[in-house]
Amino acid sequence: MEILIYGAVTSAIYAMLAVGFTLIFGVARILNLAHGSFYALGAYSAYVLTTLAGLPLWLAALLSIAIVAVFGVLVEKILIRPLRSSQLGVLMISLATAFVVEQALFLIFGSEYRNVPAFIDTKFNLFGVDVAGQRLLTLAVATVAIGSLYAFIQFTRLGSAILAISQDPLAAKYMGIPSDRIFSLVMAISAGLAALAGVMAGPFLSVQPSMHLLPIVKAFAIVVVGGLGSIPGSIAAAFMLGYAETIVAYLVSGSWTEIVSVLSTLLMLVFRPAGLFGKRAAF
């Protein structure tokens, strides 16, 4: 039962990260290695706004998401878009950006772990398991966020535009869909979602400058397993990975969890490079 609940929480966080990552890839063919930085900045921003600016948590959270979303848009416009012709160029520059951010965080905050305050401090007892309220809230928030995103894409005109661009960018352009502006919008959503994950998970996951690295490795693993560009695939794979890791953590040891992600990546790449639900293969 513990595994069920904790697995769900982990999966929810991974889902928020993976969906954003696969969204910007599906729409703009960008593998954004700075995605982990959005996660990190979300957590740090919440920390700064509550601890140093003394803002109430809910306000700090909203502001953090907004700030990171804007940051994401700026990164895309200034650094990534000029290099869009080369996927490797985008990869390198997003990675370089991620390290600039990591270094900046290190220089400003040092390497000690920081405390992001939780929305809910109390523990709940669910089906006989003690769970921190914050974790449950994270699960709830993730569900609402991803659900709304899915609804947005399926049922609104803007959402259809996004789908159109991801399926056929040239045709979408001919139809007058302003792809550049949509890219910015999608980037904002992607970054905002990652920041949300950082804000919600910050209280119970480690917050230090290099926290952006593992999320990227895992987001990549999830997206490979679920299929690049497929949101339902990413969600499904996020749950698979989240549960696999939780099970491994309980049965073997916590330190083995990262092996799960890279092993699953490599295995999937060998046997089924398009992922479980993907339409485009990675080669």
Added chain:
Amino acid sequence: MSALLQVKQLDKHFGGLHVLKNFNMELHKGEIVGILGPNGAGKTTLFNLLTGFIPADSGEVLLRGQPIRQLKANTIVGLGMARTFQLCRPFVGLTVLENVLVGSLGPRVKTHDLGERAMQLLAQVGLADKAQQASELLSYGDLRRLEIARALATEPELLLLDEPFAGLGSSEIEALSVLIRKLHSEQHLTILLIEHKLREFMQLVSRVVAIDFGEIIAEGSPADIVKDPRVIEAYIGKQNPLNLDNHA
């Protein structure tokens, strides 16, 4: 005379689509055979299957009696069957000469002076003066010639040409036909080509295999094929616009 290339019951599905249906064909040494068919008939799929670029579901392909269906694409080239692509993709970043050199590295090439041989090949296709140019800057017609030179560099016995005239102007087509005929007679190459430009095709090939929807609908000399009702129907539809006796 045993066949150079034998295709037996070659079959391929793409998902639910039956793209090639129990295809049978024979090619004898020294022939120029053309595969005729409208778009979507399965011509390029056939080429891809024969040359190992996509796997077939079942059937046999025999080159000089040796089964090659399960072999890798580059191995098949090493056995003497080379192909060109309809969408020529030169090696970006390499010169024209280097493009041909890459084709010269296979097991069938016995010469030691690869550079000299590559220049000769370029001269044959008329690109000798462009040897040091960047290959990605070539015109469409020149790219076609480069494709052929690159395929020739592998010292093939059988050459598969995938729509060599596509996108070319009439003078270029004429020049390319002359080249193909010259290669056939001087180098004793067996040639299998796909086209749907009827005119040049008919003058070039000695035998035509017409296909539609993955099946052979007719086989014979160019003169016979043009009159075959099934071929006309596949291309133009049930009405024969050339039949001036129609009441219309």
Added chain:
Amino acid sequence: MKAFKGLDTLSSFGGLVALLMLGVLPTLFTGTYLVGVLTVAAIYGIWAVSWDFMSGLTGRENFGHSLFIGVGAYAAGFLNVHFGVGPWWSLPASMLVSMLFAVVLGFPTLRLKGPYFALAMLSSAVIMQRLMLIFWEYTGGEEGIQDITPLVKNPLHYYWFVLAVLGSITLLLSWMARSRWGLILRAIRGDEATCLAAGLPITTYKIVSLVISAAFAGLGGALYAHYQLQVSPQLFAVVTSITIITMVYVGGMGTIFGPVGGALLLTVMTEGLRNFGEWRLMIYSLLLIFILFFLPNGIIAPIWQKMRNLGRPS
């Protein structure tokens, strides 16, 4: 006429001269500070050259080069400290271990398109780093393996040894890059399907070039281990891979000799910025961004080209 460019006499001569100058340089100063810096620079040169041979020529950028460096270094550490084997055995052992990893990782990852290959290798390096920490009982965890015996006690002599290794590797890989190997790798970069149609077994070539790249990276790792006399999981860090890639970009991708210059330049530069030690990563990243935008052909190789063309009338 010659099919392949082959080694250029002028460049080889220039390289030899540069090598000699580098060898003599520390003797002009007292103390071992400069020798130390140059030794590290030379080792980075080995890493950069090995990266350039595979990734620079094929265009398949390997973001996990640090993995091969790390396993080579740890192989040296294990052999030397845990098994008490003489230090010279580290050199072939590190190469073998790295080559093994290259084969195992290469098969599933090399068929992927550029960015996915890069990320798969990056993930592998990150995981190796975690593995070193997880199995801390065997690997020494954060602190790694200590008290490795040096190969050559005298720092200056060791420097000359490393320099000789660097020179040999650069010579070998330059020659290969300008022979049919280089042609094939560049063709793979151009278009893989056309390569197959030209009869080339591209999977074999890709894997072999990765194996060669890994072998020398591992060798460099062992040399580093016997210089620092310790190995730690930091070797696997993404930072190391990024640094090397930056060095190659500065030097000129695909030129083989350029990255050597890039390695020297950047190592010396960072030493000069020693006081800003914590800023190093930031500076490298910013430099990389700058080069990607403004100088995609690098600095070193274009300068050398210009110098050569000065001597020519046409």
